[in-house]
């Protein structure tokens with residue numbers, strides 16, 4: 001439980017934030033810091049869904065979005081459904097075909113570069129915003145200022161990063177090419193079965209993303225905010241604002257922020273908004289390290305497609321993308337493939353928990369979140385669809401959104417994230 005709730009029955013809040021993942025908890029904290037009366041509502045405790053189970057990379061140096069392969073041989077390999085980086089449920093394809101086609105279009109090289117340039121100001125703010133929030137929340141102990149490592153098994157894969165490194169240099173992003181030997185100096189317990197790496201130094205990594213999210217929500221409560229359990233689907237527009245039912249009774253506010261991550265489309269559909277918000281499912285499981293092995297930072301095996309993340313719970317192995325119905329039963333085949341492949345790079349021991357975790361990245365085809373005002377509902381704000389990078393972008397999103405809500409000069413220009421692009 002985040003903190004005690006005051007009853008405040010009958011009060012009209014300034015802001016109601018729906019969803020206490022990284023995005024919603026950050027928005028609530030930022031709103032409260034601005035002196036607004038805020039209530040944060042979730043059906044669970046904060047930080048127990050997607051924001052719990054991710055790889056914990058705060059990637060301030062991020063440039064190109066995670067793209068769909070465009071060349072026929074690679075597409076064919078993925079279509080065979082035996083890859084580690086991807087998996088799909090054939091039964092889901094008819095439903096997601098349109099979204100996949102749009103995603104494929106947005107994965108064209110010129111569009112990727114356009115998105116990289118558009119989103120650069122956002123990612124550039126991400127680490128500073130997190131550090132500021134972590135300072136307020138007393139969550140600094142979860143943060144490591146070590147960057148993260150992209151490992152390339154094949155020299156040609158490393159060479160294929162040329163354009164991205166050129167663009168990184170243009171933006172002053174601190175990425176360093178490392179030889180195998182230099183990589184092993186940073187990570188002495190890795191095995192030398194790779195060609196080299198890129199050390200993405202403009203990233204922080206965390207040792208417990210769920211705990212960081214909970215700490216931000218707790219800081220919100222400590223600052224006088226209110227957290228309530230309730231079902232966001234009960235949201236109704238009422239005179240002068242919005243009302244939602246909670247376990248403590250109805251809560252009313254002048255403005256509402258919808259930050260329900262992969263569940264956001266369900267709620268906005270009730271209000272007549274239809275966006276192409278898909279889900280890219282992903283898995284994790286924690287493993288003990290063998291012997292006295294350890295990792296100093298998150299490492300991504302780029303040629304295979306998984307991440308090894310040193311976490312408080314153990315070494316978290318996280319997977320790539322699974323295309324399936326959001327609520328279909330788990331099929332963690334990628335996790336087993338990744339576990340086998342990881343033995344080339346690092347020795348994992350026994351699993352810490354018996355069951356893999358599954359989460360859903362809330363994903364738009366253009367890899368840009370949906371942020372800003374709802375066109376037909378005054379006082380309603382959207383903040384969802386952060387895909388692969390919602391943990392990174394939560395605090396920067398909060399700052400951008402709250403400055404837009406206050407009518408201030410934009411912290412970040414929200415125009416490219418407007419829901420209008422889909423209408």
Ligand SMILES: Cc1cc2nc3c(=O)[nH]c(=O)nc-3n(C[C@H](O)[C@H](O)[C@H](O)COP(=O)(O)OP(=O)(O)OC[C@H]3O[C@@H](n4cnc5c(N)ncnc54)[C@H](O)[C@@H]3O)c2cc1C
Pocket residue numbers: 018019020021022023024041042043044045046047048049050051052053054055056057058059230231232233259260261262263281282283284318319359360361362383384385386387388389390391392393
């Ligand atoms: C395997 C994996 C690895 C990842 N790695 C990274 C990474 O390294 N770095 C990074 O930046 N991002 C990463 N991501 C992506 C990141 O985790 C997500 O983009 C981010 O957590 C989304 O945050 P959110 O607040 O939008 O959603 P969520 O964290 O899912 O929060 C949504 C909240 O809404 C609540 N909710 C839903 N429906 C209702 C309802 N009806 N009523 C009340 N409450 C409701 C849920 O309980 C939940 O708390 C990864 C994702 C996965 C799956």
